[in-house]
Amino acid sequence: MNALGSYRKLLTRLIDEQTPECGKYTRYELWARGLIHALDELEQSVYCASRLSESVAHDQEEKMEPEERANYRRHVxxxxxxxxRxxxxxDKLGYFMNDLLHLRSERVKHKFSYFTVLRQMQHLHADVAxxxxxxxxxxRYKEPLARLRNxxxxEIHLVNTEMLDDLLHIDACRTDRSYIEDLQANMDDLRQGLEMVCQSxxxxxxxxxRRKKT
Known part of the structure; x- marks a missing residue:
């Protein structure tokens, strides 16, 4: 938040000076502001998911009392x-970097991701610092990010995560039971994902x- 805030403050000063590039600076300031809001929403989601998981004691929905089941569904x-998020x-960060650093990642992949941008930076040997x-x-966060990305x-393209959890227990041959996922392991991954986003x-x-100041 401090890094984003400092960058926005610098851009606001440049915009107020009505420099020839003030239109670009306005766009970047809106980009940074959007990322601040998005990061706040992510942090709130992680916090709420964590707190709600603390009240879930059973590994099957059928064993839960109504209040516990409701908290589990809210956690999910x-x-x-x-x-x-x-x-x-x-991906929003990747699009910002692509524009700021003139990486032209869209030539590699029309709908590119943050990870496409990183590969493009390596390919071009751009902005090594x-x-x-x-x-x-x-x-550093490769393993939890891979699990979260899967x-x-x-969730978005195939079956939802609860169905995946049921498939993992299919060898039990108990279609009348709905085992839930390992909430602690899930939250560990999500917290590490948040750390990765914040550090990036x-x-x-x-x-x-620093680049703009110089």
């Missing part, structure tokens, strides 16, 4: 909202601030 909502923020720390952050893809945003906007 915020958990899904969390991992969907996480990748949405990364930013590319290297972002790659290190990505590698769930995001399953910080790296990008500290770099963007």
């Amino acid at each position: 909502y915020f958990y899904k909202n969390g991992f969907i 996480l990748f949405a923020i990364l 930013l590319s290297e720390p972002l790659q290190a952050i990505k590698e 769930k995001r893809n399953m 945003l910080t790296a990008v906007f500290v770099y963007a601030h």
Whole structure:
């Protein structure tokens, strides 16, 4: 939030000076403001999912009392909202970086992702002072991000995550039972995903601030 705020403050000053590029600066300021709101929504989703998971004690919905089941369903909502928003923020960040650094990732892939942008930076050997720390952050959180991305893809493109959990228990041959996922493991991944997003945003906007000042 501090990195985003400092960058916005710098842009606001440049916009007020009515420089020839004030239109571009206005666009970047709106981009940064949108990322602040998106990050706040992600943080709220992670917090709510975590708090609601604390009241879930059973591993099957059939064993839950109505209040526990309601809290579990609310947890699932915020958990899904969390991992969907996480990748949405990364992709918004990727589009910002692509524009700011003139990477032209759309020539590689029309609907490109944050990870496409990182690969493009490596391919072009562009802005190494930013590319290297972002790659290190990505590698540090590679495993939880892969699990979260798989769930995001399953949720949006295939079956939802609860159906996936049921499929994992299909060898039990008990279609009258609905086992729930490991909530603690899920939340560990989601918290690490939030850390990855925060570290990536910080790296990008500290770099963007320094780059603009010089």
